[in-house]
Amino acid sequence: MSVALQDWVAETFGHRPIDLVPFERALTHGSQAAANYERLEFLGDRVLGLVMAEWLFELFPKEPEGALSKRLNALVTGAICADVARSIGVVPYLKLGKQARDDGASDSDNVLGDVMEALIGAVY
Template sequence: MDLVHSGAVEPHRGRLLSASSGESLERWIVRTFGHTPADIAPFERALTHGSQAAANYERLEFLGDRVLGLTMAEWLFTLFPNEPEGALSKRLNALVTGAVCADVARGLGVADHLKLGKQARDDGAAGSDNVLGDVMEALIGALYLDGGMEVARAAIRSGWGERVKTQGSAPQHPKSALQEWAAAHNRRTPAYDVVDRSGPHHAPRFTVKASIGTLAEATAEGSSKQEAETAAAAALLAKLG
């Protein structure tokens, strides 16, 4: 699908503008997703952080997360017809992480259209994986509400692109790999403990310790508890050799 729209879209009074380019939100949506919004309000809400207004992206994020999961599952089911459920699940889990969603958002220029409170902007929320990942899911929710499943599916397939095909085999999630190592070596199930949490609410940093009994342990940081646990599991696997 070609996401470049050649037709002119007239800017509307009061509609969100990018601080850096002056491009209207509607024009950006048309150019980026190939969809002309029937109602701009869901997209404005999808780009609004909680520091800016109570009517923020959180509900749309909830919806978009489910739309993304279904679309990705359907896509992987078609692309890898000979893979079992477990392998497909590993692929899906690797493709819908907050970090991947944030990376897609950066590629689409989402940060230029975020509505943030001054403190959140000063604290770097526009570059936060947590914020950008959540907003990307919220935009998917807005596309689904405004244009239906076909529009949302096309946007996801375009945004994720070659990421879906570049993995030669289904990736093993570090936490799953660590659990399998422990079972194979008759060791305790890995434990994960949050040892520190810092940073503002919209851009937290978690430090997590992963351990297998008294055998070995490793710590790592992440912008979410899940991300930190994954990094700690990978660090512990590397230590175990």
């Protein structure tokens, strides 16, 4: 899967990574391995929030903080992150334990949203 994953990462994110480990970890659910996406999800969530906050700050220079926060909260949601994950073709690369797979984790907004944030962390 390494070559296929490397090709997918290069096509999706615009560069061929030298180190695939962060991307492999970003795609690994906690049911599959202790080295999973959770820490990268934490990082990616903050990166995404910062990038979106900066974009909104520049795009709406006269809006007060409260209005900017509402816009940010509407744009950065688990469901939207999950939709992005689906649209870039994450599902075939997910590493899930049997129970998580059987429980439908590969189509779960929670899981896919977390994975998308983890991938952002891996890119960062």
